[in-house]
Amino acid sequence: MYRYDEFDHDFVQARVAEFSDQVQRRLSGEISEDQFRPLRLMNGVYLQLHAYMLRIAVPYGTLNGRQLRMLGHIARKYDKGYGHFTTRQNIQFNWPALSDIPAILADLASVEMHAIQTSGNCIRNVTADHFAGAAADEVADPRPYAEILRQWSSVHPEFSFLPRKFKIAVTGAERDRAAIQTHDIGLHLKKNAAGELGFAVYVGGGQGRTPMVARKIRDFLPEADLLSYCTAILRVYNLYGRRDNKYKARIKILVHETGVEEITRQVEAEWQELKDAELKLPEADIRAIEAYFAPPTLADRPEGDQAVKLARLDSKGFSEWLDQNVVTHRHPDYAAVTISLKGIGEVPGDASDSQMEAVADIAEKYAFDELRVSHEQNLILPHVARADLKAVYDALVDIGLATANSNLISDIISCPGLDYCALATARSIPIAQEISQRFASLERQREIGELKLKISGCINACGHHHVGHIGILGVEKKGSELYQVTLGGSADENTSVGEIIGRGFSSEEITDAIEQIVETYLGLRLNPQEKFIDAYRRVGPAPFKEALYAGETKAA
């Protein structure tokens, strides 16, 4: 994985020193909250309901064992023994004292981590396919480009005070696991007819109160032009993006209001001025960054087939986990493993200090010291020899992280909601927990098949409800929590925004409503292979509305 060079080390250390000084001056009263607030936000420090919150960047979701162990250490020493992995492949701690944050940042810097640009109207952590470098279906690892974007965007003087925050995602596979069409810029790494690498470029995706699917503005951008083209997009946005209204300030609104043809024209015109200048990426530089992401040497382990076969016979639990949480690797003797942070009834995305340390041990022992955080709030071991899968499974069972529910209904994305968040209007986590418990039976979940359920506790949509096959949005209505259901969203290569199905449900009703939707789907699907989203796209909302609300209409 990427290792800091001297410049990176100096940069992060300088920031730790600078922010430590700012914290000291704040604590001594030398600077006011109004002065300090933008400074703390640039360093990932929020104020939530119960305490401060620190959001730490996990660039493109990639971690090693030492780093995850440090996160466990921070959870134990400075927080309350756990951390929350987020939909932006980051981690949040919910209880740090402001006075401890300089020490936390110093600890993070010692393992090449930081919290820079995890907030503020700047270019945020660049996210990537969590199976990058391992996936059998990718043309190349997208992370070197994410790293190039990280270097370019870190304290970029022109783009540190944008109209609003700006998120970039990269995938290297046709099957989009990075939800690129829900980002301000989505990059799909591909090869052209000549076999050269480049990107399809999408612009203007986003969720929040105005969900929009990104529009493709270029089918193939040569890799050397990545930074000049992104600069052109950011310049157009920085110049014309609205600053008068926070809710209309994202690039998605600009793209929508200007029209995709005109935006494309503006970006291309700006790019003509930039493309042959200093932002052109030298081939040698791209390959040098790529070398940092060279995959581990994967020795042939052909004994894996037999080992897996025998272990399957031995353990039903292992067999189910294998079917659900283990995916094909580009090397036939290896696999990529999803460590579910969605135990039945647990808080989605939370991991305890000791779980983090144990997973770090597993990664070091069995997975070439590589880990990923997925935007679906799980951890990933991207390279595990099939011969070692049973040992990994057993180690995960020991720490309660072997739930075999990847991509099933209990693999729920949920924002922290009103249990923690100052912006939330309703709780998300208890709803996730109740739904997870209602569908606790793995047999039933597998019968239902792939179903992405996503919950947000306010319209800002951190829980990605707009693109859930089933989405739940919690709002406050007359002092109570009310949950609105959307159906038909998805965040893959066929991204769509879900449609509101009807009136909302109380916290007591919502789980029953979800069950009714699922039962309706089971009753109308053509066959067990027809997934929820495909069935919904075939039949539309009518049968679901009928199931949920018909009684009311008749009664009325």
Added chain:
Amino acid sequence: MKILTANRLTDGIAVWYADGGWAETVGQADLAHDKAAEDRLEAIGAKAYADNEVVDVNLIDAEVVDGVVEPVRLREKIRAAGPTIRGDLGKQAERAA
């Protein structure tokens, strides 16, 4: 009725104004029954903010239940107790201990 709440600058912990200082629990918070009392609390909050003791100062609705002050809105009830999903954390845990 209103009470004055904020988060303490140094550690961000939720606090309520009670009996001349900032208490870590809501139960004995000073109640404002009229506009004049609200103004008085607001002035105390503004001064504490200016003095860098607290941040995010707010006057919130409250009621008295069994002789104990409780916030009215769910958001404020959660602030006063801790996450509803983790009874072992926040004020509720300290009360239980």
